[in-house]
Amino acid sequence: MVALGLTLIYGVLNQINFAHADFVTVGAFTAFFTATRFATKVLGLPDTGGYLLSLVAALGAGAVLGFLVNAAVFAPLRSRGDELRPLIATIGVSVLLENGQLALFGPIPYQFDSPLARETIRLGRIFFSAQSLLVVAVSVAAIAALYAFMRFTFLGKALRAVAQDRETAGLMGINPNLLIGLTIVIASALAGMAGALLGPVVVLTPFTGASLIVKAFAIVIIGGFGNMQGTIIAGLLVGIVEAFTVQYLGSGLIDLVAFALLLTMLAVRPTGLIAERKEENV
Amino acid sequence: MKLAIKAAIFAFACAALAAQAQDRVIRIGVAMPISGPGSYFGVMGKEGIDLALEQFKGGVNGYRLQVQYEDSACSPLQATNAVKRILDQFKPHVVVGDECSDASLAIAPILEQAKVVQLNAGSVTMKLTESGYKYVFRIFPNAEQQGPPLARNAYDKLKARNAVLLYEKTNAGQDSADGFEKFFVAAGGKIVARIDFGRDLNDFTSIATRIASLGKVDVLPTFALEGQTVRLAQALAQAKVIRGGGGNAIQMGSIWLPYGFDQKAGQAAEGYIRIVQFDPTEKRAIVQDFIKAFRAKYGADRVPTHINSHAYDSILLIAEAVRRGATDSESIRERFSRFKDVEVTTGRITFGPNGQNSDLSVIHFVETQKDLSWKGLDW
Numbered sequence: 001m002v003a004l005g006l007t008l009i010y011g012v013l014n015q016i017n018f019a020h021a022d023f024v025t026v027g028a029f030t031a032f033f034t035a036t037r038f039a040t041k042v043l044g045l046p047d048t049g050g051y052l053l054s055l056v057a058a059l060g061a062g063a064v065l066g067f068l069v070n071a072a073v074f075a076p077l078r079s080r081g082d083e084l085r086p087l088i089a090t091i092g093v094s095v096l097l098e099n100g101q102l103a104l105f106g107p108i109p110y111q112f113d114s115p116l117a118r119e120t121i122r123l124g125r126i127f128f129s130a131q132s133l134l135v136v137a138v139s140v141a142a143i144a145a146l147y148a149f150m151r152f153t154f155l156g157k158a159l160r161a162v163a164q165d166r167e168t169a170g171l172m173g174i175n176p177n178l179l180i181g182l183t184i185v186i187a188s189a190l191a192g193m194a195g196a197l198l199g200p201v202v203v204l205t206p207f208t209g210a211s212l213i214v215k216a217f218a219i220v221i222i223g224g225f226g227n228m229q230g231t232i233i234a235g236l237l238v239g240i241v242e243a244f245t246v247q248y249l250g251s252g253l254i255d256l257v258a259f260a261l262l263l264t265m266l267a268v269r270p271t272g273l274i275a276e277r278k279e280e281n282v
Numbered sequence: 283m284k285l286a287i288k289a290a291i292f293a294f295a296c297a298a299l300a301a302q303a304q305d306r307v308i309r310i311g312v313a314m315p316i317s318g319p320g321s322y323f324g325v326m327g328k329e330g331i332d333l334a335l336e337q338f339k340g341g342v343n344g345y346r347l348q349v350q351y352e353d354s355a356c357s358p359l360q361a362t363n364a365v366k367r368i369l370d371q372f373k374p375h376v377v378v379g380d381e382c383s384d385a386s387l388a389i390a391p392i393l394e395q396a397k398v399v400q401l402n403a404g405s406v407t408m409k410l411t412e413s414g415y416k417y418v419f420r421i422f423p424n425a426e427q428q429g430p431p432l433a434r435n436a437y438d439k440l441k442a443r444n445a446v447l448l449y450e451k452t453n454a455g456q457d458s459a460d461g462f463e464k465f466f467v468a469a470g471g472k473i474v475a476r477i478d479f480g481r482d483l484n485d486f487t488s489i490a491t492r493i494a495s496l497g498k499v500d501v502l503p504t505f506a507l508e509g510q511t512v513r514l515a516q517a518l519a520q521a522k523v524i525r526g527g528g529g530n531a532i533q534m535g536s537i538w539l540p541y542g543f544d545q546k547a548g549q550a551a552e553g554y555i556r557i558v559q560f561d562p563t564e565k566r567a568i569v570q571d572f573i574k575a576f577r578a579k580y581g582a583d584r585v586p587t588h589i590n591s592h593a594y595d596s597i598l599l600i601a602e603a604v605r606r607g608a609t610d611s612e613s614i615r616e617r618f619s620r621f622k623d624v625e626v627t628t629g630r631i632t633f634g635p636n637g638q639n640s641d642l643s644v645i646h647f648v649e650t651q652k653d654l655s656w657k658g659l660d661w
Contacts, residue, residue: 107321109509111546118548120520125495127521128487202484203509207319211482246488252451252478 001139001194002212003219004146005187007231010220012163012183015083018090019069020216021209022097023188026065027058027195028204029105032112034058047115055138055196062192063185069093070184075177101206114200135197142190143232150228159183218262224272233273237261307346308604308614310597311368311398313354313361313379313389319481319507320356323381323404323589326540330586330593331378333572333579338597342604347597354380358388365389369396375611376401378596381589383407383454390415399615401599403592406536407453408461411638417611419618419637421595421628425454427642428536428557429461432503435647435661437469440532440555442500446493447476448514449505458505458536474499483510490517499523499531508543511535515550525553537645540587544654554650555659559628560588563656564644572627588628595626 002024009017031054038057039050073093077086119130150156161169162179170176195209202208215238223234238258245257265272312331314324331349338347350372354361361380368374369392377393380386381404393400394415402410402420406428411420436442445466449455455478463473474496477489493499502524504511519527526533526549535556544551562573562585572594576586602624603617624631629644648656 102317102321107317107325109322109512109546111512113548117516126491127494129520132487198484201513203319203513205319205321205509207317207321208484211319211484214482243488247492250477251483251489252480254483255480 001142001190001197002216003223003231003235004143004228005190005194006216007220007223007225007228008146008183008187008190010225011227012159013078013086013180015086016090016217017184017187018087018213019093019097020187020191021213022094022101023062023065023191023209024195024198024212025101025206025209026097027062027192028112028199028202028208029101029110029195030061030192031055031058031196031199032110032204035114036112051114051116055193058192058196059189060192062195063189065192066185066188067181069188070181074184075181078180079177098206098210105206107205107207110204112199112204117200131197131200135201138193138197142193143228146186146190147228155179155182215258218258221262222265222273224274227272227274230272230274237273306341306344307348308342308376308600308609309372309374310347310349310600311365311372311374311377311379312349312351313364313368313377313385314351314381314593315356315385316351316353318355318357319509320382322508322540323356324353326587326589327378327381327404327593329576329580330590330595331597333575333590334594334597334601336579337575338601342601343607345604345609347601347604350374354382354385354389356380356382356385358384361385362388362392365392369393369398374398376600376614378403378593378600380405382452383410383457384452386410387453390418393417398611399618401596401618403596404589405454406538407457409453409457411636415637417615417637419615419633419639421599421626421631421639422592423537423557423559423642423645424638425457425461427638427645429458429463430465431557431645431647431661432534432536433462433465433469433471436501436503436534437466437471439659439661440501442466442471442532444472444474444497444499445501445503446474446496446499446531447503447505448489449476449478450507450510451478451480454538455505459503462503479506479510481507481510484513486510486514486517487520489514490521490523493518494521494523502531502533504533504535505538508539508546511539511543512547512550515547515554519550524550526550537588540589541585542587544650544656548654549652551650551654552652555647557645558588558648558656559645560586560591561644561646561648561656561658562586563658566625566627568625569627591627595628595631598626599624599631 006020034057035050035054039045039053073089074086077089114131116130116134120127158174159179162176166176219234219238223230242254245254314327315321316324352364352368354364376399378401383405386402386405394417400418403422406425408425447459449459518524523529524531524533533554537557537559603614606617608614608617618633622632630641631639632641634640647659647661651657
């Protein structure tokens, strides 16, 4: 899901968002405080209900953050026609968000336990937590919803048009700035929800996103920059490769194997698993 | 005219006194991680140091203690830059740090060359005090002081014969694992697997699955930071490997884990056995006074951790050296070398010829109970 948000932004904007990791962390913290303080203590919801509410809250927080950052930082820089400054600005936003969270929440790891993280499901010698199942289920649903949105709705088609050719899309009556803003909001919402899903799985600190984003970039490159289907397949592939690496080679080699895969892909098929088809009339 | 001369003499005397007062300062640089995954070390360390400074605000032997903090981020590169900055701008007499072994190793040669004492209270790597540095002193037990007791007690008391080593891929993790393995194998035990992982690994399901498939495992010595150890313990419990999950293996740990780990790990921590050096239930007056002062400053519900107390002890030791007449780095080094049985919250300090504290009298083992409290083991 994290990689999907990155690829969505790149696909439409041709731009990498280095602050994406911090949107994930914001989502995780939003979910944490919603589930452990607001939902259970103020609203009196049971643990499971509180956690599910926190997913929605994280989705909303990611969307709002994306909207605000786009309005305040990216859109003004984009309107100057410069491609480098928005890219550098994403680094600035990342530093701001990380240090802001560090100042607010401190560096000591938070213990975010969802009720589902405590439930274990066994299939023979294989086990996984109900939280992992939830992550998969929600991710599949989100990806399916996003795919359907992009494919079958007017807005989705308009977004694809903007991704293909911003100027021409504008000439067709589509407002590119609005749609770019929408893309960032959707990608940020996905990142926020990813944070909420991963919060009970990872070590939650203001630096959590940083530990995920490098892998997410690798997945985006392996899948093909800007290609949603490629990113989904690459995510599955990297996950499977990592699991087998731990079992048969050692967990210390996870990063080595993942990045060896990345380099191999760049050498053999630099456009990614599924290359983007560009058609030109000549 | 006479008045003018008197005024001039008076002004000169004041200036001289002020200059002298300015000179009567012991400058303490502190290199600790304030950002990054190890930053809780820095936050807790700063709490301990600030508390100690408050207690010495009247000075020691006419000397004021002045501290400057720099962020090392637990990274060798950042630690190096931080220490160079401290040396350039602050000109310290002693530097406290780092918490992380890799960072401590990076700054040791710089401080050695600058002839500034490095007082380390958190790193475990053998290389820090086995590299011949004359200006390095360490109060934290090193890997070979922690590993053998763990290994010996695993073999003798727990009757463990098979172990799986779990450790982070750093000098600290590696040395700790090596220290355990050497003595466990010498006693007759077998290391079934050595599993290392990076500090950015969050999901330990695969590792737990792998361990579950290894067959009989008696103990799992674990050397990692708190956040990862929590997730690892929970994954092992879910895999029914460790006692906290209904399995038979016992997870063992070193002094790395701060107090509060058990509450974060929950039932997965049940049965966890580890070495502790700072125990808040210890009855020594210095420990209880420290806890009282800590709670008065930081909140009545706070329980200080070993990280707080080690940092606090660093200042106590520097103050003690000054009390014994140290006025600069060389004399601090000389006083430290002669310390014998100096009492601090984490025990007693006697520095050996290589700068390592050799007194391990307060180190003991505790086991996490079902209610997540500690039970002292008389091993």
